[in-house]
Amino acid sequence: MVGEKVGDITGLSEELILKSCKLAIKAHEKFPGKLYIYEKNRGSTDVVFAFAGSWLVDHWYSRKPFGETKVDASKFPSLRSLGSDEIALVNEAFSTRFEQLLIKSSFASEVEKAVSDRKQVVFTGHSSGGPMAILAAIWFLEKYVRPNIYQMPPYSVTFGSPLVGNRIFSHALRRENWARYFINFVMRHDIVPRIMLAPISSTEQGLKLMHDFTSPKSQSFQHVPIGNSAAAPAFFLSVMRNASSVASHAACNPMGWTNLLLETVSCFIEISPYRPFGTYIFCIGNGKLVVLDNPDAVLPLLFYCLQLSPGEENAEFLHGIFKEHLVYESELKESLNMQNVVYIKNLIDIPLSSDAGTNYAAATVNSALNDLGLSTRARLCLRAAGELEKQKLENQKRVDSNQDTIWEGLRRVQEYQTNCEIRKIGYYDAFRNQRDANDFNANVKRLELAGIWDEIMEMIKKYELPDGFEGRKEWIELGTIFRRLVEPLDIANYYRHLKNEDTGPYMVKARPKRYRYTQRWREQAEMRSIGSSSESTFWAEVEELRTKPYSEVKDKVLRLEGQAFAWIRDGILGKDVLLDESTFTKWWRALPVQHKSGSCIASYLGN
Template sequence: MMERRNLREGLGMETDLIKSACSLAMAANSTPHRSYISDKPASYAIFAFPGSGTLDGWFSSKSFGNTSVDLKLFPSLRSIGNDELAVVNAKFFQQFRDLLKENFQLSDKIRFEHLLKDYQLSEEVSRAVRENRKVIFTGHSSGAPIAIFATILFLQQNRIPAFCVTFGSPLVGNQIFGHALRRENWVDYFVHFVMRYDIIPRVLLSPLSSIKGELQSVLPCFNPSQLESIARSQQASSSFYEVMRNVLSVASHAACSVMGCSNSLMQTVTSLIELSPYRPFGTYVFCTGKGRMFSLKNSDAILQLLFYSLQLNNQEVVTDVAYRNFKDHLEYGIEIPNNLGKEDIVDLEHLQLQLPSNEMGSIETAIKELGLSTRAILCLTAARESEKQKQRNQDRIDGNRKKIEDLLRGLQEYRVRGEIQEVGYYDAFKRQKDSEDFRANVKRLELAGIWDEIIEMLKRYELPDTFERRRDWVELGTRFRRLMEPLDIANYYRHSKDEDTGPYMRPEESRQPRPKRYRYSQIWLENAEGKPAGYFSESCFWAEVEDLRMHTSDQNKVQDPLAAFEKVKDRVLKLEENVLLWVTNGLLRRDVFFEKSTFVKWWETLPLWHQYGSRIAALVKEDGRKLPSVAD
């Protein structure tokens, strides 16, 4: 069904607040010599940033002017399991960094305002936080990306709400950028107003090489006094054609992806043509210029609407539309104050071809005023269905939880039975002598299959963006990893796979034999707990033991045990340090220290002088066994 929502319900902000933000954002572009301007109504503090009026402020030397985000500044802007960094516009990102102090050190306790170079801006933000005012960052045109980056850093450092309202904003980041904001549940704080004909929200979908000449010529038209003469020029029409040609390529490729098309021609074309990495995120409010406004949150659907709402009809002249491209970019100061709040915003999330009769008025209005064709509605519907499919995938995975927990319970019982018989969990499984070991292996293979399917979905972004932040799955993944990975390591060394493919763990993450099902679930926990990569490596304990054993006590490979020990001494000391920590935290159990465990037998081959001085000697000999004397 089509839905009508008032501003407070739909966007979380009052009409007057958005009008104030719009007025301030437009005014900021008239004061480019200042880093920001502000306004402080009753319960809010609004900060607006000016943009750049030159092409150099938009594009770097690359085709799309993109760069990977700085994780030291924005650690949240990445995918978790896939560990892909968000890509952002380099020039906008640099303009934002110019607002920050040089050589600052981030920490959990540092606040957003402490990072700002401008003392007055820092003081105003700090005062707003102390006074419990809601903080709003805003910007028009290329000032909007600065507001977006400021909002993300504020949310990241303060962990309290802040809103970002933009007007005619160019695109800022790639799919990972939006994915990360949705995962952190920050995306609802971003609202972008876009006039139907405004070319600027589409312009970064084109490479610099295809539009540089035309844009350089028409940028002065953003000065209202030069609008008429330049915006109706041949260069303006050419820039419109070039931008829309590239938007068509991006939108068509995205539509094929969400529809699951396997068009070989499309794959060939995209392998030859570099497509823009930028994608929309947040809530978009499309303004028709006739008083009506339509909202969308689905990023794939927004991308389609950016293309289809700017199609020519048979009566439109190219020069007139090109003129509107640039005129609309200057119209927010008129459109928002005059029309915002007159009618409820129509939510297009549920737009479809067939609706109940009482909803037909809304869809007919949307189709007419946004110029949507049947194909456009099909693409919007496909984008919505793609998001629904992600939810269905998650529901199916949630349906496997009981099975996963039952299998894990069976492995836990297998472990306890081994401890009662003084047989280590790892060593029993590695030997595979009893029927219980065989049954444990069947459970291992079944669990591996279930989790590998989950990981494949995550790799292809076929689950909701919030999945990896769900506490129930973080906890289940941690239980799974700690019970399952020792068995996989045992199986790996039981079959001497290290002789063909090397040790289970390698410094090169991409070449590790270690399955992604464990790498992903470890990263989930580290991200949830705010710990650095590798912090929760306890499930890899046996892999490190096996590799150190190969280096220090393998009689076929080690000619001089003392020399061999010296080479890995630091690794041994680090392992012993971790053993103490993991035992204290209950992450290593007593079966590790059984007399015939792989770990104890290896540790007892280490030089006696090391054993006597070791911090874990008491743990290894806790059953009363004594260290041999030096004479022995």
């Protein structure tokens, strides 16, 4: 889209963006004396926290080859896949620096003060200060925004920041609708945002070069070190070679393309796990800004817009590339003043040729792509990212069309449950016994619903739906009702056929994804602890406990009784579980008298 302003796209004023950049550069210059600085002008509606960067190798990589580790789930519980329950990966060195910031500084208390003063909080960082700003913003979102303690989301504004987390990291932020709060400015030729695409073995010497080049205290300040004239090209080429592998791998996998050579190479070359997220604003260098917010498009762009011709691979040009990491403030002043902004939203229609488009908007987009130096292959990658996004939206539309069918199926199962109660038997036990035509019909409906949901779960597992799908309120509600109503039938069918004797307990190896996933949806949306919304597996617990001696499972019995009491009281678990012929009632009444006399559900069942 042409003609939009940066402030309208990001939600931040140009003045605040410039202030953030100025403070980010200033904070970087303060290292190692200060971990961060912040500005809190009296009467201002905002407060900006700027984090210091560092070129120390152990502040970038803590281990070979890429230094990634699982995020701290206690601080960042949202950074995981709800489907696979896989925790996101984060750069361990960046994460450790942020942990130290929380422990060894007054940062947390100063943020608390900003919240109490009702300020718009902005976290910013230049270079490796950027990851600190990103982690601080996520920490703030988890601590204040998600629990509805504070309604004003923070912003993370970075300048030349390296990548921080993996695909799940990016996916989770888009699922929570938080990615829009992360604004990343990148100079076209700045090597730093690409560094994390290469392993430490390829970049360690390069980090030293960057330190010498960017540190005012260094004799080589803003000059490619003569003694390392060969190291600079080697560093650049290594980063770009790895960026090429990552971009190619990422481009092939989502679209289902096959590349035997790539698959073979992948067996020998480790691919960086790091991926972009948020809004990226590329500073072309002529006052023009190009904006993208599709991470699948940003990744190849990081590679393709930094391609050099053979004549450019020399010390003088590399000096210019290194220098681009230092000119964000001056570049932004010019660009924000000109407001020559191209926001590329419709990726599938971007021109493949470098020739001008047929209308003003197309010609302007094409001019921006030319300024980025994008080849036809690069443009194809951007189109592929657009096609992938389009396909996900079409998949979502198709999945949404199943809602009426699902609701109708659930209505039929509910009718079955009601009819069973009229016959004075719980629908779990009726289905387990299978003595009536209604039981057979209920099984047919169960299988129909399972087929619909299994298809949806498989799409989620393969990331074939938009990242925000699992956070949609209507599907969380539908999934919860489906799970509570239909999973007891799956459990009844499992134990009716004695599958537990071959496979083991239902909860260990047999529980389908359609119930595990939808349970996590609800727990995430309502900020419940993992596994706390387990009411639909009540009967599986009963089936396992009733086959074991009371002395072995006493604690589990007490826990289940406590849960059942709350679920029945709140209407989550039907009172048909308390009928005289219920499997649960029969088992409970066979428990030791001493236990029953002190049980919390004795008032429901009698002794």
